[in-house]
Amino acid sequence: MIFNSFIFIAFFAIMLILHNLSFTWKVKKINLLLASYVFYAAWNPPFILLLWLSTVVDFFVGRALYRQENKRKRKLLLVISLIGNLGMLCFFKYGTFLLDNFVSLVNLFGVDFHPAKPDIILPAGISFYTFTTLCYTIDMYKRKSEPVRSLLDFSLFVTFFPHLVAGPIVRPPQLVPQFETPRKATSQQLTQGLFLLSLGLFMKVLVADTLLSATADFYF
Template sequence: MLFNSLDFAIFLPIVFALYWCIPQKNNKAQNVLIVIASYLFYGWWDWRFLSLILLSTLVDYYVGYTLSRKQKKSHKKLLLWLSISINLGILGFFKYYNFFLDNFISAFSLVGQEFTASSLKVILPVGISFYTFQTLSYTIDIYRGKLQPAKDMIGFAAFVCFFPQLVAGPIERATHLLPQFYRKRTFVYTKAVDGVKQILWGLFKKVVIADNCAEYANYIFTNSEELSGSTLVIGAVLFTFQIYGDFSGYSDIAIGTARFFGFDLKQNFSFPYFSRCIAEFWRRWHISLSTWFRDYVYIPLGGSRGNVWQQVRNTFIIFIISGFWHGANWTFIVWGMLNALYFLPLLLAKKNRNHIEIVAKGKLVPSVNDIFKMISTFSLTMLAWIFFRAENIAHAWQYLTTIFSSSLFQYPEVIPKQELLLIICFLIIEWVGREGTYAIQIIGTKHKKGLRYTLYYGIALAILWFRGSEQQFIYFQF
């Protein structure tokens, strides 16, 4: 079920009404409704894969319950590895089986050996990478002594399958979200209104920015061999805003929807295209995944401690794993490695923590230096996104070589004027509201009522008037 579909527009009000008809002190009954609604939401796509969510739920509930009762560290470690093995085993089979098989066969052919094996028609379950990492955070945190096991199975099941963020995040930590399922939840009007505004902005990002950009970006990437370098630059720019509008739009809708039910989800994007360096970009892009890798992989490896070689090793490991998490294709791995190369100079020069605050905080206009840094970081990010979008390494290489050819100075064959104008308007609103958790949150608190409602109705009309053809959310494939 898509957030931008008629099905969801009917589904959400019904679940909302039923949820708040339940007495607020009865959070267990509310949790039961959440589980039922979430399974319906996910099963709308393919009910067969509900069994995977149920399996992850049962395994990690059992492991968490048993971990708290074991005294020997060896027993605890065995249970932890049981959870990790089952969860990553399922993820690995559905997401990476054919990738490893194809590369295994290719490796044998390089040394003159013929090896045959049949690929499987494996369907990738929507959201498997997201809920797998969410349940893993639960068992790891219990093992580390940071979390007590769930009080009951229903509450834990609701945590695993909570429908607003089930299929594309944010990836919530058990320490943050799970306790909310055991607290009394009351309806707060101001919180619900804030949720409506964030959903509105998320829909604008998705259906106006991302879906419109997708039409031209798909055409340009598909026909890149026939187009000039100048046109390919436009295609790269459009995809850069497509993926941001698509993914951050989903996160906004998820966070806003969760507020309807009395839950607070963590911010997943913080205006990443206003970053002044790659390190800042990764603090602001897909925050829930970046911090997950930081806390559960990077820091256990040693983080930025140790000698130069260890720092370089850890940086490449974390970015390569991040790339591989996104998909079973060498393009994602190269994308991760390229970001590691961007990041390394900042780490080695100890400048990776230079830009913590939002750019030009408290000011309307940034400095010339900040503008130069933002443009440079955006350009590097855009070049890396070409590998993310390309079909394969050869396609990415052809795309880049065409950009850096004499055809870069030709007049573009494709100039999507409306889309570029919408992007400019979008950037202006994002810039004005960049000190909030989402763009129109600050506008809603700092400006007069007339201006606020003019903006809200303007965004709603733009969604109706400028909406692009419906596109599936990009991150559903991960």
């Protein structure tokens, strides 16, 4: 599901209506979280397991890092987060690249090694959500902020669909407080937000993809 598609516009409209109904704040957050999972799973559902793994592991590792006083245990917990996030990122994003370079290196030394090409599909947004959760555990290691108390708020922080696949990478203090207390946009904020969204779609669909695509292809 891409932002400049009719299905996303319908999805966004439904979520906007649901979010402005008279549900409790917790139910609204659950709706947003489920919608974010639907948004992510629309392209390739099995990859949502990676998103869950990164979210759950770093939520509990981050909490343990903040509370743990033993230096060796704290370093071990940080290593677990680093290996989990960077290992996952390296395998899916750089696995083929690393294998090709390894093959070239051993062939340079006269070893006739030609493995089968790996059929690795790159999960959408994996760079953004792995670095988001990794930033969180590093912040907990340095105790720059307090751990997120609610798994619901942390999950929503990681998977919030407006920035899940395109960034930016944010830290919990920038977003989590907005989930902790009920919020409702004013009519002015709603108008401004829809204007910015419409302007972005105009720049993407008409200017970038239509008017300037041939020029960009020619120069790049």
